[in-house]
Amino acid sequence: MSNPIFVALDTPILDNALELAKSVEGHVGGLKLGLEFFCANGHHGVHEIQKIGLPIFLDLKLHDIPNTVAKAMQAINVLEPAIVTVHASGGRAMMEDAKAAAGINTKVVGVTLLTSLDQRDMTSIGYNGSPHDQVERLANLSAEAGLDGIVCSGNEVGAAHKVWKDGYFVVPGLRPANGKAGDQKRTVTPRAARDDGASVLVIGRPITAAENPNSAARSIEATL
Numbered sequence: 001m002s003n004p005i006f007v008a009l010d011t012p013i014l015d016n017a018l019e020l021a022k023s024v025e026g027h028v029g030g031l032k033l034g035l036e037f038f039c040a041n042g043h044h045g046v047h048e049i050q051k052i053g054l055p056i057f058l059d060l061k062l063h064d065i066p067n068t069v070a071k072a073m074q075a076i077n078v079l080e081p082a083i084v085t086v087h088a089s090g091g092r093a094m095m096e097d098a099k100a101a102a103g104i105n106t107k108v109v110g111v112t113l114l115t116s117l118d119q120r121d122m123t124s125i126g127y128n129g130s131p132h133d134q135v136e137r138l139a140n141l142s143a144e145a146g147l148d149g150i151v152c153s154g155n156e157v158g159a160a161h162k163v164w165k166d167g168y169f170v171v172p173g174l175r176p177a178n179g180k181a182g183d184q185k186r187t188v189t190p191r192a193a194r195d196d197g198a199s200v201l202v203i204g205r206p207i208t209a210a211e212n213p214n215s216a217a218r219s220i221e222a223t224l
């Protein structure tokens, strides 16, 4: 079994991202770069991180009209990311065009409901139903649009797996037992998410904000 942990290198400073990635490279299976890093460092930054030799997950959460998202996808194909995110709430046509524009070896996954949102937040933005309902609805739509999988919290990944047997499930919002949730509202442990069928475990601050990121990554890996 390959290591499912993708560490989230959430920093705008390239040297810090490189240092973090090198400090944990033996204990993670991939490196996730998000908006903070990409806006500050662009393609050059991604190329530098790629030199470490681990798969790159570009978590750009694209969300716009289909034409714009497809063009953005074409513009990042040269980086050959292993995984790219789009917001599933962008709709079926947007997801279809995103997948059609992506490179053959890139998995395109749809963000269903951010792990920083709970039932109360859903109601305030006008979504009906529970987080489970929303994740299932957007998992079905993502599958119909031809995506490879979804992003959801560990609370829903088991149910999503049942409705999409061969889907690819990316799970952030992970916290070791007694870990600080911070801005995350739907959290589970990495082990629970793995047991419920997560394909990728996205872990940021529990590793990157630890006093010793290498030993934090090692001890999380040991729980899997």
Ligand SMILES: O=c1ccn([C@@H]2O[C@H](COP(=O)(O)O)[C@@H](O)[C@H]2O)c(=O)[nH]1
Pocket (backbone or CB within 6 Å): 008, 010, 034, 059, 111, 113, 114, 115, 116, 151, 152, 172, 173, 174, 184, 202, 203, 204, 205, 206
């Ligand atoms: O629903 C989502 C989608 C993406 N993320 C990203 O995952 C990491 C989580 O970082 P932590 O420090 O482990 O909380 C971060 O890069 C988010 O942008 C998410 O948390 N939830």
